[in-house]
Amino acid sequence: MDFKTEFKPLTVQPQEIEEQSFRMITEELGEHPFTDEQYSVVQRVIHASADFELGRSMLFHKDAVQAGIQAIRAGKTIVADVQMVQVGISKPRIAKFGGDVKVYISDADVMEEAKRLNTTRAIISIRKAIQEADGGIYAIGNAPTALLELIRLVKEGVAKPGLVIGVPVGFVSAAESKEELAKLDIPFITNIGRKGGSPVAVAAVNAISLMAERLG
Secondary structure, three states: OOOOOOOOOOOOOHHHHHHHHHHHHHHHHOOOOOOHHHHHHHHHHHHHHOOHHHHHOEEEOOOHHHHHHHHHHOOOOEEEOOHHHHHHOOHHHHHOOOOOEEEOOOOHHHHHHHHHHOOOHHHHHHHHHOOOOOOOEEEEOOOHHHHHHHHHHHHOOOOOOOEEEEOOOOOOOHHHHHHHHHOOOOOEEEEOOOOOOHHHHHHHHHHHHHHHHHOO
């Protein structure tokens, strides 16, 4: 392979790169069942993952996007299951409306309680989060146990999230946790199967926060 020829991208302007990427996504995805609001999320999920199968597998509660927009504009807390999700979310857009992005999984009290109960930190972090983030957005990209615990607490009437973005990646309970989420009659965004992860959760939150910001 000849490495002497210098590669020259078509453009080096970030906005132009993103716009071109979105055009390519729209052309390649073709017809789809999503509303315009839902497609804004799907488009960013595909942009973040380069995975059209994942994009096509996205599922939305009918009120999901509007619920997310309302939660952000009301300054509700966004709860991330892990730091990777927290880091990726655009905090200035969230802060503009008085909100914050929190993650509890590494808190000392969470680690201590998880050890005491011989359970996962993800489960205990959700139990802590529901005490501080009523009506907030839960962005779960990695821990199926966190999503299953949140589902349990919703069913018991203890947790009242404004929106659940449940897209954990993995082999053990990941697909199953998303199937359970899709059965709930609360605003949710999820996908079918094992795929998902931090970039997907981040892309969904950022897509919704952009829509919230554009409302002024």
